[in-house]
Amino acid sequence: MRKPRHRRPVGLRDAASRRGLLFGSAVATADLVSEAFRAALLRDCSLVSAEYEMKWDAIASLGYGPADALVRFAREHGLAVHGHTLWWHGAVPDRLAGAAPQGFAAAAMDHLAATARRYAGQVASWDVVNEPLDLDHGRDDGLRASPFLDAFGPAYVGTAFEAAAEADPDALLVLNEMGLEYDSPDAERKRRAMLALLERTLAAGAPIHAIGLQSHIDAGHQPRENPGLRAFLREAASMGLRVLITEMDVSDWRCPRAARDAMVADAYRWHLGLVLEACPAVAVTTWGLTDARTWLSEHRPRVDGAPVRPLPLDRRLRRKRAWHAIAEALAAAPEAGAARPRA
Numbered sequence: 001m002r003k004p005r006h007r008r009p010v011g012l013r014d015a016a017s018r019r020g021l022l023f024g025s026a027v028a029t030a031d032l033v034s035e036a037f038r039a040a041l042l043r044d045c046s047l048v049s050a051e052y053e054m055k056w057d058a059i060a061s062l063g064y065g066p067a068d069a070l071v072r073f074a075r076e077h078g079l080a081v082h083g084h085t086l087w088w089h090g091a092v093p094d095r096l097a098g099a100a101p102q103g104f105a106a107a108a109m110d111h112l113a114a115t116a117r118r119y120a121g122q123v124a125s126w127d128v129v130n131e132p133l134d135l136d137h138g139r140d141d142g143l144r145a146s147p148f149l150d151a152f153g154p155a156y157v158g159t160a161f162e163a164a165a166e167a168d169p170d171a172l173l174v175l176n177e178m179g180l181e182y183d184s185p186d187a188e189r190k191r192r193a194m195l196a197l198l199e200r201t202l203a204a205g206a207p208i209h210a211i212g213l214q215s216h217i218d219a220g221h222q223p224r225e226n227p228g229l230r231a232f233l234r235e236a237a238s239m240g241l242r243v244l245i246t247e248m249d250v251s252d253w254r255c256p257r258a259a260r261d262a263m264v265a266d267a268y269r270w271h272l273g274l275v276l277e278a279c280p281a282v283a284v285t286t287w288g289l290t291d292a293r294t295w296l297s298e299h300r301p302r303v304d305g306a307p308v309r310p311l312p313l314d315r316r317l318r319r320k321r322a323w324h325a326i327a328e329a330l331a332a333a334p335e336a337g338a339a340r341p342r343a
């Protein structure tokens with residue numbers, strides 16, 4: 001009798017790939033020490049995103065070693081890599097704090113070119129610019145006050161994408177943002193500002209290929225339907241853009257303890273259902289795979305002090321309702337028409 005082939009258990013990556021999508025998680029090299037975590041990651045994920053170690057400040061302090069190790073692990077296991085992130089106001093090396101715009105511009109361009117070139121052919125997609133908007137900063141264009149804006153002027157997003165395309169012509173280039181997902185007047189204003197930014201940057205010839213929706217969701221506030229987000233994504237699709245969900249997690253900090261797993265699962269189901277239907281999608285990435293390690297433990301602790309439960313797997317890597325809700329949403333997604341970044 002033929003020996004049964006060793007088959008990997010069916011995971012979220014399989015539900016995603018049946019619809020032409022990638023499913024991934026943010027990881028750190030420290031996560032990969034655990035054999036149990038590696039097994040869970042390889043079962044569920046066809047993509048990894050660096051939670052910290054590919055950022056400018058991380059590379060400035062740690063060197064490229066940790067990022068190289070993440071990329072090496074991904075390549076050894078046939079996983080796609082989503083590069084996070086080349087230019088972000090939240091990841092500027094300390095030595096450049098307060099630098100003169102000219103000096104900052106040279107350093108920022110050197111970093112972007114060197115990093116995108118280093119991983120060309122190994123990274124499927126890049127968050128080229130992260131979080132360009134902050135409407136509380138009072139600019140008519142909604143751009144966030146940042147050293148990148150000071151150094152390059154309001155066209156800096158286009159500058160970044162042109163430089164990234166030159167350094168890695170094959171990567172899918174993503175403009176990543178937070179807070180576009182909510183059902184609120186502020187989120188609607190931010191969506192309008194993002195569409196205007198995309199329109200003028202694309203009109204200037206910049207190679208923006210996709211929008212990254214970070215998707216840090218609050219289970220206590222996530223509506224089943226969100227017409228503003230749906231219209232935004234339809235408009236983005238009409239510009240020829242694709243969408244990636246880049247950092248999804250669902251905070252349960254305000255959920256009643258007994259109802260929280262169901263509320264978190266519903267938020268995954270509704271948000272993924274809406275996004276995957278409204279715009280050609282590439283990948284869905286959660287900001288961590290297991291509740292054992294999530295930034296929300298510190299950022300959004302529960303008022304009752306119980307450990308938070310925002311991710312697909314629990315602290316012992318067991319599947320939760322959220323895992324099944326994601327699997328269902330992926331299975332129900334339209335067949336993705338757009339070309340996929342290579343793994």
Ligand code: G3I
Pocket residue numbers: 051052055090091130178214247295
């Ligand atoms: O690795 C160093 C360690 O060597 C050092 O001893 C320690 C104390 O300084 O810091 C460690 O680095 C920390 C790193 O996470 C790894 O744990 C940094 O200080 C800390 O700032 C960093 O926080 C990350 C944060 O981005 C800033 O880069 C979070 O893990 C990460 O979840 C968060 O992710 C962001 C996305 O990039 C953008 N969207 C929002 C999202 C949540 O804030």
